[in-house]
Amino acid sequence: MRTRPLKVALLGCGVVGSEVARIMTTHADDLAARIGAPIELAGVAVRRPSKVREGIPAELITTDATALVKRGDIDVVVEVIGGIEPARTLITTAFEHGASVVSANKALLAQDGAALHAAADENDKDLYYEAAVAGAIPLIRPLRESLAGDKVNRVLGIVNGTTNFILDKMDSTGAGYQEALDEATALGYAEADPTADVEGFDAAAKAAILAGIAFHTRVRLDDVHREGMTEVTAADFASAKEMGCTIKLLAICERSADGASVTARVHPAMIPLSHPLASVRGAYNAVFVESDAAGQLMFYGPGAGGAPTASAVLGDLVAVCRNRLNGATGPGESAYAALTVSPMGDVVTRYHISLDVADKPGVLAQVATVFAEHGVSIDTVRQQGRQDGDGEASLVVVTHRASDASLSGTVEALRKLDTVRGVASIMRVEGE
Numbered sequence: 429m430r431t432r433p434l435k436v437a438l439l440g441c442g443v444v445g446s447e448v449a450r451i452m453t454t455h456a457d458d459l460a461a462r463i464g465a466p467i468e469l470a471g472v473a474v475r476r477p478s479k480v481r482e483g484i485p486a487e488l489i490t491t492d493a494t495a496l497v498k499r500g501d502i503d504v505v506v507e508v509i510g511g512i513e514p515a516r517t518l519i520t521t522a523f524e525h526g527a528s529v530v531s532a533n534k535a536l537l538a539q540d541g542a543a544l545h546a547a548a549d550e551n552d553k554d555l556y557y558e559a560a561v562a563g564a565i566p567l568i569r570p571l572r573e574s575l576a577g578d579k580v581n582r583v584l585g586i587v588n589g590t591t592n593f594i595l596d597k598m599d600s601t602g603a604g605y606q607e608a609l610d611e612a613t614a615l616g617y618a619e620a621d622p623t624a625d626v627e628g629f630d631a632a633a634k635a636a637i638l639a640g641i642a643f644h645t646r647v648r649l650d651d652v653h654r655e656g657m658t659e660v661t662a663a664d665f666a667s668a669k670e671m672g673c674t675i676k677l678l679a680i681c682e683r684s685a686d687g688a689s690v691t692a693r694v695h696p697a698m699i700p701l702s703h704p705l706a707s708v709r710g711a712y713n714a715v716f717v718e719s720d721a722a723g724q725l726m727f728y729g730p731g732a733g734g735a736p737t738a739s740a741v742l743g744d745l746v747a748v749c750r751n752r753l754n755g756a757t758g759p760g761e762s763a764y765a766a767l768t769v770s771p772m773g774d775v776v777t778r779y780h781i782s783l784d785v786a787d788k789p790g791v792l793a794q795v796a797t798v799f800a801e802h803g804v805s806i807d808t809v810r811q812q813g814r815q816d817g818d819g820e821a822s823l824v825v826v827t828h829r830a831s832d833a834s835l836s837g838t839v840e841a842l843r844k845l846d847t848v849r850g851v852a853s854i855m856r857v858e859g860e
């Protein structure tokens with residue numbers, strides 16, 4: 429084993445970074461044996477230098493992250509600051525000064541992955557980011573390496589623990605959205621400003637990263653159709669139950685039937701209770717991968733948290749250090765397929781539509797005609813007269829598979845019917 433240590437610079441020492449430092453110290457001997465050389469924490473960049481950081485020698489702490497990545501003797505930079513800047517500049521500077529990079533930064537990878545990969549390539553360095561998608565769950569490496577000989581057709585997953593906690597609460601207790609969000613906040617599962625989670629931004633960043641790797645195609649954050657879950661109601665859960673389904677916020681990356689294009693989207697959807705994703709409870713994450721040869725695979729585990737995320741960072745750190753010792757680099761960006769990324773209108777799926785309609789004869793026929801005119805075939809219809817005698821009824825229509833564009837056209841036309849008083853909810857039905 430080489431005795432000269434590989435030097436690691438840690439950028440950020442918060443929830444994830446502090447756990448990375450802890451594991452590097454407590455597992456130092458095992459890590460050295462697995463890598464073939466010891467690793468040494470050479471510097472830790474933070475914003476607040478006076479904060480007490482257990483187990484980290486004070487002389488390693490700096491607020492000058494730029495100087496740390498420019499030192500020239502750093503082998504690997506671990507970026508766990510988060511956000512776009514200064515993380516982006518620090519990563520590219522690290523490459524230019526001879527270091528490889530491990531990052532957990534989904535926002536940056538989803539926005540600028542191509543440029544960062546190009547910078548890594550130009551400097552013949554590694555860029556690894558297993559922790560950027562679903563915390564501890566191995567996903568990037570299985571997609572990039574284990575399934576490199578297969579053809580992935582679909583990646584369907586719960587990639588945000590906060591939203592899964594909220595939806596699971598609504599499902600199991602009948603709570604409304606706000607009540608479930610309040611509980612998630614009180615228990616520390618939701619941040620004070622939950623927008624990134626509940627509006628699907630976090631999941632969309634992960635979907636862009638997963639789709640890019642799965643389909644060997646550049647998928648930008650803007651390519652991902654995104655709908656949050658703040659409009660999901662207790663009534664939606666009641667409808668889902670009647671259909672033998674539950675509701676999850678899903679990230680769905682799919683290859684089209686002809687294989688020529690792909691789509692990536694994040695939105696709440698009904699999935700059958702028999703689907704493995706339906707039983708993912710609390711803040712857990714799970715990702716279902718479908719490929720030609722392997723068939724169906726499911727990856728499950730904690731999608732966030734300091735120690736689980738640090739586990740993924742450390743796995744990358746070991747891999748990158750091994751590559752350094754071998755004078756090699758691991759797999760970089762694979763975007764050779766360059767498939768077309770299609771808009772949401774091209775997505776084909778089933779829909780559950782709940783309408784408030786006038787409770788009088790002929791309405792059902794009128795509604796059915798609108799669906800037929802837009803080429804959307806109806807699977808089931810259920811009509812319920814209301815007890816309050818206001819002359820309205822609820823009409824629940826479940827369709828066969830149709831394009832999102834056809835469904836949008838249908839809904840637009842339905843809204844124009846005098847007998848349709850309102851569209852109470854539209855939910856896609858997935859995982860069948």
Ligand SMILES: NC(=O)c1ccc[n+]([C@@H]2O[C@H](COP(=O)([O-])OP(=O)(O)OC[C@H]3O[C@@H](n4cnc5c(N)ncnc54)[C@H](OP(=O)(O)O)[C@@H]3O)[C@@H](O)[C@H]2O)c1
Pocket residue numbers: 439440441442443444445473474475476477479491493507508509510511514532533534535559560563731732733734737
């Ligand atoms: N937390 C999770 O469960 C989780 C899961 C998966 C991925 N991630 C990703 O991991 C990354 C880090 O998340 P986190 O939860 O550990 O964040 P965090 O707790 O907020 O920690 C951020 C750290 O970065 C430091 N920092 C901020 N701005 C800096 C600057 N300009 N220069 C130097 N240091 C700076 C902060 O310093 P101070 O300590 O002085 O404030 C802090 O130590 C993010 O990209 C996040 O998306 C997190």
